[in-house]
Amino acid sequence: MNREQLEHAIRAACTVSEDQELIIFGSQAILGQFPDAPSELRKSIEVDVSPKNKPEAVDKIDGALGENSLFHKTHGFYVHGVPIETAKLPKGWEKRTNKVQDYMDGNYLGYCIEAHDLAASKLIAFREKDTEFVRRLILEEMIDIDTLLKRLKVTDAEKEIKERAIRWAERIAENL
Template structure:
C-alpha cells in the first residue's frame, strides 16, 4: 500500500460513515509516520487497511457499513486493488495513553477527513502482543531499517497493562532482538 492509497481509504471510510475521523489501527497506519519510500518493501505489501470508526455504537453499525461498502471483494476493492477492513477500537491491545500519540493524516486528498494513525511504537507494541509470525517480521523489519529503536519499543511495551497475559512474551521478544 502507498500513502496515497491510505489517504483514499481514509476519505472513503469517512464518506461511508458520514463522519470526519477514523482510526487506522493495522499495519498500514505506519504510513501516517513514514512514506512508502522510507519503509522496507515488505512493510507495505498489504492490500488491506484496518480502519475503525472514531466512535461507533455497541452493535458496530458503522464498522459493518465500512465492511460492506469497502471490504474485501467489494466493488471498491476490485476497482482500486486494495480494501478497507473495518475494525473496532478495542481490536488491538495498546499501551496506555495511545490516543494522545495518534498521528493525523489530513490533506487535500482526504478532503476534510482525518485518519488518526497509530504511533509507530504503539503499533509495534500491539503487533508484538498479537505475536503472529507476520507481526514479528513486521517489527523486525522496522528495527533492522533503523526506523524503530528497540530500547524505545521496550519502554512502550511496558506501558501495556501488566495484567495482559502476552505482555511478558512481547517484552522478552523485543529485548532479545
C-alpha cells in the same frame, strides 16, 4: 499500499461511515509517520480502521469497502472496519497518533497509530507476519527498542502475552 492509497481509504471510509475522523491501527498505519516506508512494510492490501466518533459504523465500512467488495476489486486494496478495542495498544496511544489529511478533501482525517505503539500492538498479537513487521521496523531503524519495551510494559494485555512480547524484543535487542 502507498500513502495516496491510504488517503483514498480514509476518504472512502469517512464517506461510508459518515464520520470525518478515523483511527488507523493496522500495519498500514505506518504510512502516517513514514509516508515512504520500505516496500516490505507496505505489502498489506488491507487498511484497518475504526471510525473515531461513530464506532458502530465499522460494519458499514466492512460491507462497502471490505475484502472482495467492489471497492477491493476496483482498487486492489480494501478497508477493514474493525472496532479499535480489538487492538491491544499502549496507554496514551491517542496522544501520539500521526494525522493524515486526505489531499482531495481536507475535512477527512485519519489518525495513524505511532510506530512504537503499532509495534507493541503487533507483538501482543504475535503472529508470524506481525513479528516480521516489527523486526523490519527495528532493522530499518524506524523504532527504538528501549521505547518499544517501555510501550510494551504499559500495554493492557494478559501477563503471559505481554511477557512473551517483552522477551522477544529483548532477544532482538541482544542480537543487534
